Amino acid sequence: xxxxxxxxxxxxxxxxxxxxxxxxxxxxxxxxxxxxxxxxxxxxxxxxxxxxxxxxxxxxxxxxxxxxxxxxxxxxxxxxxxxxxxxxxxxxxxxxxxxxxxxxxxxxxxxxxxxxxxxxxxxxxxxxxxxxxxxxxxxxxxxxxxxxxxxxxxxxxxxxxxxxxxxxxxxxxxxxxxxxxxxxxxxxxxxxxxxxxxxxxxxxxxxxxxxxxxxxxxxxxxxxxxxxxxxxxxxxxxxxxxxxxxxxxxxxxxxxxxxxxxxxxxxxxxxxxxxxxxxxxxxxxxxxxxx
Amino acid sequence: xxxxxxxxxxxxxxxxxxxxxxxxxxxxxxxxxxxxxxxxxxxxxxxxxxxxxxxxxxxxxxxxxxxxxxxxxxxxxxxxxxxxxxxxxxxxxxxxxxxxxxxxxxxxxxxxxxxxxxxxxxxxxxxxxxxxxxxxxxxxxxxxxxxxxxxxxxxxxxxxxxxxxxxxxxxxxxxxxxxxxxxxxxxxxxxxxxxxxxxxxxxxxxxxxxxxxxxxxxxxxxxxxxxxxxxxxxxxxxxxxxxxxxxxxxxxxxxxxxxxxxxxxxxxxxxxxxxxxxxxxxxxxxxxxxxxxxxxxxxxxxxxxxxxxxxxxxxxxxxxxxxxxxxxxxxxxxxxxxxxxxxxxxxxxxxxxxxxxxxxxxxxxxxxxxxxxxxxxxxxxxxxxx
Numbered sequence: 001x002x003x004x005x006x007x008x009x010x011x012x013x014x015x016x017x018x019x020x021x022x023x024x025x026x027x028x029x030x031x032x033x034x035x036x037x038x039x040x041x042x043x044x045x046x047x048x049x050x051x052x053x054x055x056x057x058x059x060x061x062x063x064x065x066x067x068x069x070x071x072x073x074x075x076x077x078x079x080x081x082x083x084x085x086x087x088x089x090x091x092x093x094x095x096x097x098x099x100x101x102x103x104x105x106x107x108x109x110x111x112x113x114x115x116x117x118x119x120x121x122x123x124x125x126x127x128x129x130x131x132x133x134x135x136x137x138x139x140x141x142x143x144x145x146x147x148x149x150x151x152x153x154x155x156x157x158x159x160x161x162x163x164x165x166x167x168x169x170x171x172x173x174x175x176x177x178x179x180x181x182x183x184x185x186x187x188x189x190x191x192x193x194x195x196x197x198x199x200x201x202x203x204x205x206x207x208x209x210x211x212x213x214x215x216x217x218x219x220x221x222x223x224x225x226x227x228x229x230x231x232x233x234x235x236x237x238x239x240x241x242x243x244x245x246x247x248x249x250x251x252x253x254x255x256x257x258x259x260x261x262x263x264x265x266x267x268x269x270x271x272x273x274x275x276x277x278x279x280x281x282x283x284x285x286x287x288x289x290x291x
Numbered sequence: 292x293x294x295x296x297x298x299x300x301x302x303x304x305x306x307x308x309x310x311x312x313x314x315x316x317x318x319x320x321x322x323x324x325x326x327x328x329x330x331x332x333x334x335x336x337x338x339x340x341x342x343x344x345x346x347x348x349x350x351x352x353x354x355x356x357x358x359x360x361x362x363x364x365x366x367x368x369x370x371x372x373x374x375x376x377x378x379x380x381x382x383x384x385x386x387x388x389x390x391x392x393x394x395x396x397x398x399x400x401x402x403x404x405x406x407x408x409x410x411x412x413x414x415x416x417x418x419x420x421x422x423x424x425x426x427x428x429x430x431x432x433x434x435x436x437x438x439x440x441x442x443x444x445x446x447x448x449x450x451x452x453x454x455x456x457x458x459x460x461x462x463x464x465x466x467x468x469x470x471x472x473x474x475x476x477x478x479x480x481x482x483x484x485x486x487x488x489x490x491x492x493x494x495x496x497x498x499x500x501x502x503x504x505x506x507x508x509x510x511x512x513x514x515x516x517x518x519x520x521x522x523x524x525x526x527x528x529x530x531x532x533x534x535x536x537x538x539x540x541x542x543x544x545x546x547x548x549x550x551x552x553x554x555x556x557x558x559x560x561x562x563x564x565x566x567x568x569x570x571x572x573x574x575x576x577x578x579x580x581x582x583x584x585x586x587x588x589x590x591x592x593x594x595x596x597x598x599x600x601x602x603x604x605x606x607x608x609x610x611x612x613x614x615x616x617x618x619x620x621x622x623x624x625x626x627x628x629x630x631x632x633x634x635x636x637x638x639x640x641x642x643x644x645x646x647x648x649x650x651x652x653x654x655x656x657x658x659x660x661x662x663x664x665x666x667x668x669x670x671x672x673x674x675x676x677x
Contacts, residue, residue, distance in 0.1 A: 004506060007536070011502040018499070115600075116337050118524040120556040127558050129535045136535050210531070211499030212524040212556050216334070220497025255503035260492040 003134025008256035009249065014141040014210070016248020017148040021203035022225025023232065023240030024155070025196035030235045031172035032192035035095045039079055039103040041222020042110075043200025046072045048213030049110055051205050052119040061122065069201045075106070076197025080190050088189075103222075110215045121208035144206045151199065152241055159237070168192060172235060231271050233281025242282055246270065322365040323358075323626055325350065325616070326391030328381040328406075329420075330373030330398035338398035341598070341606030342420055343368055346395065348597045349613050359617055360624065367391060373398060375405035382406035386413045392626040395612045397421050398605075400468065407434055416632050418616060420608040423472055427655040435635060435655040437611040437645055438604075439569065439662055441469070441520075444545050445476040447567040447663045448518065449484035451676070457515045457541065461490035461508030463501065463529065465521035473520035473545055489514050498525065502532045509538055516540050522547040530560035541565065546663065549573070550603060554668055565676070567663035571607045571644040573673040576666065587644045604645070611643035 022044055029037040050071045054064035083102045084095055124143050129136035159165040170178040171188045179185050203221070204213065211217065225240075228247050232239020247267045254266040274282060327346060330339030350366045358364060367389050369381040378397065385391045386409065394410065394417040397403035403421035410417040410433050417434050419426050424440035452460070460481075464474040474493075481488055490511035492504035508517050517540055519529050526548040533542055534557075542564045544553075549568035554561045570583040574591050577584045590610055591602045598606075618641065619634035620626060638650040638657060646662025666673045 004510065007506045008503050011500050015500050111336075116340070117552055118527070118556060119552075120527065120558060123558070127531075127534075129537070136537060138535055207499060209558075210528070212527055214524055217497070217524075220495075221499070252500075252503045255492070255494075256507060260494060260504045260507075264495050 004256065006133050006135035008252045010135055010137045010141060011256075012249030012252030013245065014137075014144055014248070015251065016228075016245040017144045018203050018207045018221065018244070019224045019228040019247050020241040020244025021148060021151065021199055021206075022221055023228030023244045024151070024237055025199045025203075026226055026229035027232075027235050027237050027240045028168075028192050028199070029196045030229070032168055032189050033084075033095070034092050035084065035099065036226070036234075037079075037193070037196060038096065038099045038222065038226075039106060040196060040200055040225060041218030041220075042103045042106040043072050043076060043197045043218070044204035044207075044221050044225075045110060045213065045215060045218035046075055046106065046197075047201025047204030048121065048208040048217060049114055049119070049204075049215065050201075051121050051208060052213060053114060055121065061124075065205055068205060069198060072201035072204075073194050073197045076193045076195075076200075077190060079106075079197075080193035084193070085186070085189070088186075103218075107215055107218070114215065116215060118212045118214035119208075120212050121205065123209040138210065140206075140209045144210075147202065147206055148241075151202065152237075155237060164191070227267070227271055231274055231281055233284030236281065236283040239281055239283030322363045323360070323620065324365045324367060324389060324391040324393075325613075326367050326385035326389055326394045327396040328369040328371040328378050328385070328402070329396060330402070331368070331370040333372035333374070335373030335399050337603070338420070338605045339370070339373065341594075341600075341603050342398055342609035344598045345594060345606040345609040346613055348593065349610060352593075353617065359620055364617075371398070371402050373402060375399075375401045378402035378406050379409065382409050386410075386415060391415070392628070393616050393620070393631060394418070395420075395609065395616060400426060403434075403436075407431055410434060415628055416616070416619075416635060418612040418635075420605070420612060422469060424656075430653055430655050433632060435612075435615075435650070437615070437643070437648075437656075438608045439546065439645060439658055440656065441473045441545065442476050442480070443658065443660050443663060444567045445473065445480050446484075446660050447665060448543050448545070448565075449480060449486060450660070451565060451567075451665050452486065452516060452541075452543070453484065455541065458485055459487050459489045459513045459515045460543075461492070461511050461514045461517045462488050463490075463492045463494065463504050463508060463517065463519050463521075465494055465498075465525050466496050467522055469547055470521045473547070477518060477520060494521075494525065499528065500532065501525075501529055502536060505529070505532050505536055505538070509536060514540060516543060518543045520545055520547070524556070526553050527556035527558075527560070530557035530564060532560075534558075534560035534562075546572075546604070549666075551601060554671055554673075561668045562671075563668060565665060565667045568666050568673070569604045569607060569645050569662070570664055571602065572604050573664060573666050573675065576673045576675045577664070578675070581664075582642055582647060583644065586642050590644050607644040611645050611648070614643060615641060615648065 025040045050068035051064050054067050079102045083098050123140045125139045167183045168188050171185050175185050228244035229240045232243030251263050251267050255263045329342050331343050350364045354363045371378040397419040400421040400423040403419040403426050419436040422438050426436045464470045490508045494501050544566045549572040571587045574587040594602050619631050622634045623630035636652050641648040646658040648657035650657035665676045
């Protein structure tokens with residue numbers, strides 16, 4: 001009984017941590033530009049696929065991972081420079097549609113450059129499951145959880161202790177005022193895309209040994225990450241983390257105790273319920289708007 | 292000046308035409324046109340891509356060997372992207388503008404079903420590569436198909452289970468079209484085969500972890516085996532999760548998992564999994580006496596040399612379709628549509644890569660349970676059972 005609960009919890013937390021990392025990417029770009037970057041899922045895909053590619057070239061795993069992250073960050077910069085920045089004066093909705101275009105382009109390009117098959121990345125430290133209280137967890141899940149914690153702490157320090165981080169936060173609150181204070185908001189936007197690509201690729205690499213990777217892997221993960229970000233309150237990094245874990249755990253619990261057929265439905269119902277009572281999300285607070 | 296040139300041009304053209312008729316004679320009065328629309332790009336491109344390559348390389352080969360009835364084959368392929376909406380105008384174009392003699396097309400069940408009314412009305416033989424049984428059941432006069440149906444796969448699995456004394460199974464299925472159709476068959480055929488479903492779980496598209504569902508199956512009372520209906524990356528994830536949870540009951544999957552990448556990506560989880568597969572996929576594991584060994588090996592060799600990638604069973608559907616069509620046209624002695632239709636229905640003991648086809652006016656697939664071989668994964672490779 002307890003073992004079963006623990007098993008569902010392990011499953012939920014592992015998946016939830018990935019949703020959280022993807023959700024974080026959404027939050028960061030939203031903060032800097034109020035754009036919802038629907039190419040976020042493609043960053044996840046690129047991280048995994050590029051790692052497979054570099055390992056295929058015979059590189060050792062750490063080098064392959066490092067290069068894959070670098071490539072994805074460069075692509076992230078590219079999306080901002082070539083797709084979003086030229087249209088930066090366009091309405092937000094236009095920019096969001098541009099990111100959808102970028103996402104379709106990246107997925108198509110990946111299919112042409114690589115292939116349409118699915119691939120696996122070896123687990124970082126073996127495939128032997130660890131048994132805790134009758135439930136089993138893969139070492140890779142621990143990697144995911146550990147990395148998520150480290151990333152959250154690093155991001156917290158970055159946004160609160162460094163000038164660059166503070167500049168991003170300032171831009172998110174009031175772009176005009178930030179610009180008047182001498183912050184280059186265009187660089188901030190560029191950096192936020194790079195940072196999102198970084199997080200996305202890390203998520204993609206971490207999950208690849210568990211979920212495998214293929215050019216379409218980003219579609220669903222991107223959608224779930226977006227839900228996590230909305231649930232937590234768009235633009236709230238901590239909210240995205242909490243949102244991801246809630247979505248992941250509720251999915252696993254529903255599949256385990258109710259019916260797996262309702263798994264996605266329950267997760268989305270929680271999101272609807274939260275947004276109904278707290279339109280700004282769990283961590284959105286009650287901002288008042290001055291007229 | 293101008294009209295003079297025109298005059299000269301026309302005369303020359305006339306001369307060429309006369310010469311053409313004179314030398315070509317009755318032998319080369321045209322080509323045999325094969326029309327096709329396939330999901331070459333898009334989500335179902337893993338089906339359409341090998342199908343297109345297969346058609347192209349074998350049409351080239353047949354032409355190099357002298358063609359059919361002394362004529363060259365001409366292939367017209369359109370990319371439907373797997374969309375039924377796009378397939379319909381392509382089918383019309385093939386029939387009305389390209390005036391093809393036969394249609395070998397339809398990577399997906401959806402695209403196939405969408406064009407059936409047009410094909411039926413035009414009265415042109417159509418061999419589909421779509422998977423579901425609904426294409427030929429009930430029988431439609433002009434419509435055939437080459438891939439096995441999931442009904443056959445489930446029957447094969449139940450036969451194997453019965454042989455091992457299994458009667459209580461836990462079912463897990465994905466939510467794609469193939470997955471759902473397979474699940475329906477597992478449910479429908481269970482009673483007749485004396486099977487009881489003690490668990491019936493599903494997972495969503497693109498899910499990355501199925502341990503919750505498999506834990507439920509593990510704890511289902513009396514469960515003797517797990518059966519998975521699914522496709523693509525999920526097949527490997529399920530096998531991984533199965534191993535992670537330390538299950539020891541027999542594990543069955545379908546022909547949807549019959550690719551090397553299933554084994555490779557399951558990280559050892561595929562070991563011991565049993566599944567029904569087309570002879571083509573496990574051709575290396577087949578004994579030399581197997582009737583399909585020769586055909587399947589030849590196709591594998593040709594495809595892998597020309598396409599530069601590993602074979603998939605999907606290209607095999609196109610191979611069988613093309614060969615059945617060519618044989619029927621040869622027997623009919625012309626491309627008269629009614630004659631070709633009659634000859635396709637007379638296809639008997641045709642050894643293809645998917646199985647041995649014996650069609651009839653009431654059976655437009657022509658395969659039975661025997662077209663599958665039951666295999667088990669052993670030491671990272673397929674091993675034929677029995």
